[in-house]
Amino acid sequence: MASTGWCYATVKDVVGADTVVVVAASKNASVPPPEKRITLSSLIAPRLGRRDGTTEDEPFAYAAKDFLRKRAIGKPCTFKIDYKLDSVPGREFGSVFLTPQNENLALSVVAAGWAKVRVSGEGLARSPYYAELEASQQAAEAKGLGLWTKDAEALAKAKREPPQEFSAEALLQSAGKGKPLPALVTAVANGSTLRVSLLPHLTPVTVLVVGTQAPSMAPRPAPAAANGSSAEAPAANGGGAEAANGAPAAAPAADPMAALARHFTEMRVLGREVRVVLAGVDKFDNLFGSVVYADAEERPVDLGEQLLRAGLARCPEWSVAMLATNEAFKLRNAERAAKQAKAGLWRNYVPPASAGARLSDRFQGPVVEVVSGDCLVVLDSASGLERRVMLSSIKAPRLPRRAAPAAAARQRGVEEINTGETWAPEAKEFLRSRLIGREVSVVMEYTRKVGGAPGPESLPGAGPERTLVFGAVFLPRADGKDSGDKGAPAQDNVAKMLLIRGLATAAKHRSDDERSAHYEELLEAEQEAIKGKKALHGARQPPPNNVRQLSAKAASDYLPFVRSDRHKGPVTAVVDFVIAGHRLKVVLKRDPVQLPFALAGVRTPLRAQQASAGRPATQDEPHCHEALALTRRLVLQREVELDVEAVDRGGTFLGSLRTTGAKPINLGLALLEAGLAQLSERFDPERTAGGREMVAAQERARAARLKIWESYVPPKPAEEGAANGNGNAMAPGEAAEPVVISYARAAEDFFVQMGGGERLGYIAEQLAALDDEEGGAPPPALCVGDRCVAKFSADGQWYRAQVEALGKGEPGRPSYEVAFIDWGNTETVPAASVRAMSPALKAVDPQAAPASLAFLKIACDPELSVAAARMLAAEADKPGLTARRMGADPFSMRWAPRKLALLLQPVGQAGAFESVNARLLAAGLARLAPPRGRAAAADGVAEVLEALGEAESEARAAHAGMFEYGDPGSEDEEEAAPRPKGAWGRK
Template identity: 40%
Template sequence: MSSPGGWLRGVIKEVPSGDTLIIMGQVKGGPPPEKRITLSSLVAPKLGRRDGSSRDEPFAWQSREFLRKKTIGQPCVFRIDYKVEGIAREFGSVFIGQSNPPENVAFSVVAAGWAKVRGGHQQSPFIEELDRLQEQAIENQVGMHTKDPEMLTASVRDLPCAENGQGLDAMELLSTMGKGKPLPAIVEQVLNGTTLRVLLLPSFHTSTVMVCGLQSPSMGRRDPGNPEAEPTPEPFAREAKHFAECRILNREVRVVLEGVDKYNNLFGTVKFVVNDEPVDFGEQIVAVGLAKVVDWSLAMMTTGATRLREGERAAKQARAAIWHDYVPPPTANTKVAGEYKGKVLEVISGDMVVVKDPNGTEHKISLASIRAPRMGRRDDKPEPYAVEAKDFVRRNIIGREVHVKMEYDRKIGAPAGKPGAEEQKDAAQQIMHFGSITFQDAGQDGQIKTKNIAEMLVERGLAVTQSHRGDDERSVYYDSGREPRQEVEEGRAGEPRQGAPSPLQRRQHRRRPEEREAVPALLPAGGPAGGGCGLCAQRPQVQAPHSEGGSADRVLAQRRQDAEPSPRGEPGPWERPRRRGALRAGGVCVRPREPHAARRGGSD
């Protein structure tokens, strides 16, 4: 911080009032030293207390704002002119800017009329120039020397007083402004890396704002039994606080409201401007390892949660700051990378499909981070809405070109209770591949949009978002699906009540209009009229929506051509349904065929 000739170098970190600056030195392996400097021979109006118990002196706010906007974050050169031991203050001269000579901050404040020059036996070395600038400001009636009645009336802020019931009601503010709406504010204090004391504009309410989705190390709390003892900060707490102070303290920010807790604290995303571009403060502090993601507040976020998780994952891999001794816990999930385009051949269930990649290889993909109702096996009945979830996926992506982004693999062990399960555990383990599937489709306005089939299922109540442990891998779209899930849980859209049966179990009753007309034409001449099931007819080959041929569940046109009939005249392997009552394309129900005589009670 020192420099030859008694001059010191630093950066202006905070502006408490119109005549006082807090300057910090250069960073060398931790938070640097600081000095509180009052501009020599100047006195500015005093600000009122935050709680509204005392009012501003006239033009106190305007004076502070002038100095804050001019100097905050600026590198400077300063010198201590004199000290007043009785009030433990240091008075000095501060210069900013790269010009030659640099700008004297005291000159600028006095010339703008936002501070007065005072006498005394201890004076600034530039007192004569200060007196001249003050006389000029009075003559020009600028700043606090104005005679304008409107400016004089507006010179004192109308601060809300908490004691009179005028304190901020955070819940009312959230309901009035709306979730996800930005609110202008000035950061007045940094309590820790992700807890801020802000002044909301233009109401001048003071509120505590938590950076949504993140938590940084605590600066500690005072011991009630020993209030004089300094609290003990957690590791990296000072570094996190310093990181926040260097970027947003005394800066104008936008707080995107996300939620409120029971202590009347606001949760939001904090954005500030760098080179005329908005920057998310939360993304910055989590990327350097000075904050961690917490699910209980991350659930409030409408956007940006995925980027916070990606930043935390990068910090863990780099073992930065609080993750310096991070060791990945053992887990069945393994992060995988890879993206490709392919065609959906089969829909196994609402959250599992088969995709054929450009090389002709088929992959069984489970949708990452969601769970759809199970279809059931053999004699097990499908879970409620399992058929609807599967049918929804079929109607949207069967036969279509999709983009697959692999997310993670999961090992599934051998079933418990079987003989020799422990010895054969490794051999019996299966690996499930989880990924995100998106596709291009025309919206209601006719524009082509990218849709995520997993998000579509969650939004319609046909699937739920899975809960992951803190270190588990998950879909990159995981947090974007949490809000639709909350809406579904509140409205119970699509998802049945506990124990309630599914109202729809047969796909033929959910045929689209274009299928209803096509199905009767595909039935054999002896089949029932009106689109019923052809129980005694040979299974027709139905053209499925978005497919080249075969059933809607699987594109099997080529396989059917290659399949040879059974020597006994029984259906071929691709003609036999998987189970009694299996449903196929176009709403046609194919069941195991029985002789006419068996159904009619006579001979064939």
């Protein structure tokens, strides 16, 4: 700040009756402007003592300072430095005039009697207005003003009373929260920490502006010890080494924007009278409150809100929680505005990227499912898609995953389902009873990523990373009354409904967290529930709500209790879960028991199933998801009526189901009318209520060729099939497929690739780009059944594989026995040769299928068995080979639970007599093993067996192979093994 001539400035602070601090106008908004401390020329004013009691005030010191403070603080001025004294280094003496009235501050202080004129001879440094000062002093002395008073009472009060012991907690208890106290700001530690004197007793207090946290200024350097070394231990970062070498340690730097935030506060409240509205006290006895000052137009202004709006402070949740809801809302809005304007601390602020693919920010539709007390599934009416929505800024009690049944429960035939945290079932039931099927409006607000932590998925936060979508859900009011806001629709915030009843709590967001636009209303609703001690906030425990689950053994015993009769009527239940279009799980209303339920005689397309218990994996049947979606929309979590007819071996109850209400819906009838279900061949319309309507509905769907009936062709009389050259007709619907034998263990145990190899080409392209570097690190420990990519030792190439067993490697070096699912061979590979399989590769089914030659039993003789394998290998090497599927048998591999029985034929040969199966029979390397039971009666099997029998007859006649010394298949050489005692079945 220039000081050679008159300069313009603003009085920032008054240190004493003869000293002021002035600050220049700001030219750079990013740094505080320069300031200067000026002692008024030729004045002597009484000095203030320390408030800790170490020194006392001189008489009238505070009154003199307060006079100048009221006169000059915050006002524009001009100043000029008059002189400096060598005896007082660092101090500058000058003249200060207030503008625009051109008032000389030194002259005003002397005229009021609050300072004396320093005696100064001619030629010595003194004020240019020395003569006027002397005249004003003589006038004040004559009138007995200020320091010159003779009033005994004024002289007795000339010094401030010593400060008393202060307790922030005691002050809050005596004054009460929300009580405004007058105070004078005496110092500013940082933008949100003030030193004030409570009026009228001038009690010194430190006040932290509630709801704000400004950057802290750098701490003062520690005083040097007597020997010149630092009084504190050297810092761990090397600061002590500099001190040891004689170099001064670097002072800790202030936080960014700290000086600017401090200047902002000083220019508004330093030296001014304010009102401190008490808000709370922390555990360190620090007093928190709102600081309200008057602006230029004498309007009250909240300092905390101004700091946040300027981006010079943050809004910490632990602090803003002390405020009332409406006050907290103002502070959060101010911080949000600063973020959007990228002001101050938020100059580099980047809003969090939304990870969720939102179809729209607002949508409407019916509620399809209530997942928990704070999670809904809503059908978007515009897009027809189901969207999962988490309720913004609330947290409901958790419903844990269902645990495995205990041994004691299994013995009783029931399993008790854990209901989770207290009030969790009540929160879910509250939403279910009010929202299911109701039209709601959803406003999407923010997204949040969760999970991604290592460990079992049963642990909180573990499992793959997910993105949760949060929104505000509004339910139209049944009474149609206005919500209170002018022009606002008559609707209720679902989250607020939960909070008012104490069935959820408001989320405790961090300062930078996104939150609901109605967060303040939610906090008010939570406070209302706390005052009323509702649910989660009270001591009362909810009634027990344990739901039992019947085992298959106990289902038949429970059937009489749920079977409908003319007197009791249908059973009322709530649909708890939808497994498929026609399979459900229901919970009875009169007895909390969960039952598996299926529509009797009605079958919808099934979803894909994994292989288990010897059953092969299955693919999605056409329109299965549409049937599932329709059932969910019609009955999920709704009250329904059941007409139970029977129970099957698996413990599933069979019958019909319809919704309750003015317009009940028969689920089976609705599925049949939509073309998403078909009746069983054994369906008896006379035994089922509404059976004739269901038959008629199926006929209408067939005629219109809806969904599953789109390819329906009415049955016609069977036509005679044309025989091929050898008299072997193809089975109806059967066609030969291209096939490649990829791996063979023996003639009766080999693997084939069917379908032309298009998918194999795609897999090869994906694996070609994978090498050791791109593959990354080996995955974590794999389990049996996990899919992966493994390197084959013979060619060093990557192939898709599945873990069949854990190898016995060296300690610390695990290995895996894997099966290459696209080829059939197995190998033990080290963990270093295993990589994770991408989702794109996982989506492709295994391309190698285990197979055997249909209707053949290979010779047991080792030489003949080897010869049979060589013949099969020779046929496999020939270009072009086709196969007809003649059946399947159980298989042991996890990824291939079924073993195909194939009739292998060269390309262009349609007859079974030219097949590879027939050639092995003709060479005497195998014998015919005709099927039994239903397999023998299948279409086309008789013709194939006839051709293969001719080939076997040729081998017998020529005494080839196994027939060289007779007929190994005769009853004299092979006797049937005796049936064990107690065996059942066909004799």
